[in-house]
Amino acid sequence: MDLNAVRTFVAVADSGRFQEAAAGLSITQQAVSKRVAALERDLGVRLFTRTARGALLTVDGQAFLPHARDLLRAEERATASVRPGRRALRVDVIGRRLAPAGLLRDFHRAHPGPELDVVTLFDAEAAVAAVRSGTVDASFRAVTHSARRLPDGIEATRVLDEPVQLVTGPAHALAAARAVTPAQLAGYRIWMPGIVPGTEWAAYYADLAAAFGLTIEATGPDFGTAPLLDTIADSAELATFVGEGTRLVWAAGDDLRRIAVRDPTPVYPHSLLWRADNPHPALTTLRGYLASARQPGQGDAGTWTPTWAR
Structure with missing residues (x-):
């Protein structure tokens, strides 16, 4: 479905006049008419009735309007999910039922403001590559021998044993x-x-x-x-x-x-990985929360971890 046509339909429905919708969208009135006519052809129904008082929604137009608004909201969310500087903080966890996901849930309860996108990548190698490229802002992983030589600019700190x-x-x-x-x-x-x-x-x-x-x-x-x-x-x-x-x-x-x-x-050594130059404000908030919530255990005499995690 042509979202420009849907946006035009909503603009006409809100203003009640094709001319006012055209001014709000910075296009001609003729372009508004063409978009609405094309949408009506796609749907197979009339959406407006033109009267001396302006454009009135038909019964079909009234039924379609809330769904049209949903489509535009979905478009905005989809765009924001990938737009640099505006998208949610994207964090990789090894599994959605495992401890790092629980840490993120606790973080969200303590800081409900920042939006989170939780993803699951296959292993540490994929996670490091995603953090390095910027497609993921942070990742919870165990840093092994092979991963300890992280690429320049990638930071890691132990957050949970x-x-x-x-x-x-x-x-x-x-x-x-x-x-x-x-x-x-x-x-x-x-x-x-x-x-x-x-x-x-x-x-x-x-x-x-x-x-x-x-x-x-x-x-x-x-x-x-x-x-x-x-x-x-x-x-x-x-x-x-x-x-x-x-x-x-x-x-x-x-x-x-x-x-x-x-x-x-x-104890399984979970670390947080991130790129040092990542400017996402929620990343700083997450790192601060994890530092304050860090539980003792690393290096305790009563615990065991592999030599590569010590």
Whole structure:
């Protein structure tokens, strides 16, 4: 649909006269008439009746008017979403149910003014490229060995050390435990089909497994969280790891258990990445909020992170 024609239709409807609409749009009255006539042909209805008092909306015109306004508002939102200096703060998170998304929700509650666009890129490499190009203003990622040499102008700071938890079904040998140590997990099968080789989370869990002699399996297709939890719920052998801040939803009959891992507690190191010369005012607000909300944990004797995150 021609949005210029829709805009012209709304202008005529608001002013009640073709001549006044033309003046408001800085076009000729003839151009207004042509646009309205073209829109009427597209829709197959008459939108106005010309009278001595001006242009009156027909019944069809009255029905179309609120939708026409919606179209113009949608156009404005679409334009603002990509217009430099006016678009919302665009932030990448690894997943919408994971801890960084929770940090953004808390930020939005504390600072409801700035608009947010939340996107999910595949891995740290894609996130760094998007931050560098300016298509994304900031990204929550774990900065691994390969990513520590960030491109010039890209900044990173640790914002959250998220404890890792064990999830089991009710028949698992550890289901009744309130907490376990990493050493106790040696010999158990920990199933994580979402691990993709070469990603930052694959690097983290490979180092975790090596540090404590764990068996972490990434075999089988990844059908998503719900099928994974269904399998864990029915298994007496399989368990999985999740971050403490991960929002999980499972069927009432699954009776899954989230068990703390301690002595030491493995923590996943979330960092915020941004371009140093990014002028978006909401980025400064976000960075200040994360700095003030930073929780202790980094470097604590009771926690574990890979050497590349220390």
